[in-house]
Amino acid sequence: MSAKRALITGITGQDGSYLSEYLLAKDYEVHGIVRRVALEDPANRLSRIHHIRQRLKLHAASLESYASIHRVVHEVQPDECYHLAAQSFVSYSFDDEFSTLNANINGTHFLLAALKTLSPGSRFYFAGSSEMFGMAEDVPQNEETRFHPRSSYGISKVAGFHLTRNYREAYGMHASSGILFNHESPRRGFEFVSRKISAGVARILAGRSSDLWLGNLDAQRDWGHAREYVEAMWLMLQQAVPDDYVVATGECHSVREFVERAFSRAGLDYRQYVKTDPELYRPAEINLLRGDARKACRVLGWSPRIGFEELIREMVDEDCRALGVTHSG
Numbered sequence: 001m002s003a004k005r006a007l008i009t010g011i012t013g014q015d016g017s018y019l020s021e022y023l024l025a026k027d028y029e030v031h032g033i034v035r036r037v038a039l040e041d042p043a044n045r046l047s048r049i050h051h052i053r054q055r056l057k058l059h060a061a062s063l064e065s066y067a068s069i070h071r072v073v074h075e076v077q078p079d080e081c082y083h084l085a086a087q088s089f090v091s092y093s094f095d096d097e098f099s100t101l102n103a104n105i106n107g108t109h110f111l112l113a114a115l116k117t118l119s120p121g122s123r124f125y126f127a128g129s130s131e132m133f134g135m136a137e138d139v140p141q142n143e144e145t146r147f148h149p150r151s152s153y154g155i156s157k158v159a160g161f162h163l164t165r166n167y168r169e170a171y172g173m174h175a176s177s178g179i180l181f182n183h184e185s186p187r188r189g190f191e192f193v194s195r196k197i198s199a200g201v202a203r204i205l206a207g208r209s210s211d212l213w214l215g216n217l218d219a220q221r222d223w224g225h226a227r228e229y230v231e232a233m234w235l236m237l238q239q240a241v242p243d244d245y246v247v248a249t250g251e252c253h254s255v256r257e258f259v260e261r262a263f264s265r266a267g268l269d270y271r272q273y274v275k276t277d278p279e280l281y282r283p284a285e286i287n288l289l290r291g292d293a294r295k296a297c298r299v300l301g302w303s304p305r306i307g308f309e310e311l312i313r314e315m316v317d318e319d320c321r322a323l324g325v326t327h328s329g
Helices: 014-025 036-040 047-055 066-076 090-095 097-118 152-171 193-205 226-236 255-265 294-300 308-322
Strands: 005-009 029-034 056-060 080-083 123-129 174-180 212-214 244-247 274-276
Touching: 005 014, 005 066, 014 029, 014 047, 014 226, 029 036, 029 066, 036 056, 047 056, 056 066, 066 097, 080 097, 097 123, 097 152, 123 152, 123 226, 152 174, 174 226, 193 212, 193 255, 193 308, 212 255, 226 244, 226 294, 244 294, 255 308
Parallel strands: 005 029, 005 080, 029 056, 080 123, 123 174, 174 244, 212 274
Antiparallel strands: none
């Protein structure tokens, strides 16, 4: 029996790298879509998958080009397709709404259309986001909570969610969406607040910085570990019936709590180093986002195992190790 083929967009990102490892461990043949510039600059742009690069099959294409997506889907004929790629930095989406909406919505549409035409038996996963809830009316949020996005990123994810559902209902495709709440790791991009904090602690210990500038310390999020969340993605595509699932820890913590624990891990008092900048606040803040993942637990058998403290310890320790510094935490 030949190995299952998986096609991953966003394979060079945090989630893509963990998902690739997870699928390779299950003997999948793993294909990924990357921009051509990534292949020309692998040291920087392929760093998260460098250790497994020789086991992957990468295809140069752009999600903004239907022709290139059509070509890759035709070549790969995937059994499963995981659509993780997006302009996903929320703050940037306020600066450039046009490219965020264009890339995220069209990319999802192009991929679904290509699969419908060329590989209709493929199972499709769409990476939704808790940002779809935005100004949520209910806490915690589940699969029935009404969407009220507060950024162009959130809006683009709502559009992708509805596109995915429409292809499921109109064309009978096995298409599922995971509404993932914040998930972090040592592979998170430096522009995201969690990694900005853990890397900031390491830089201060290394003597490369004397302070850390952040925005709203009282903003609260439901934070989990990306390594566990990719397992939920895979489980969704193993179900006989496609559906949509919230993936979350069910716990909420403020940015201030994250900061306090990260600095404490290094034996530091955050109040001596952290400064707030009103310019870093969002133009439109969101309500309390806390996920209710009981459906994922009941149907998929998935539940988070890595706690908030353990996540922060891993991130701080890895960033310190990368800079060659030790801490007394």
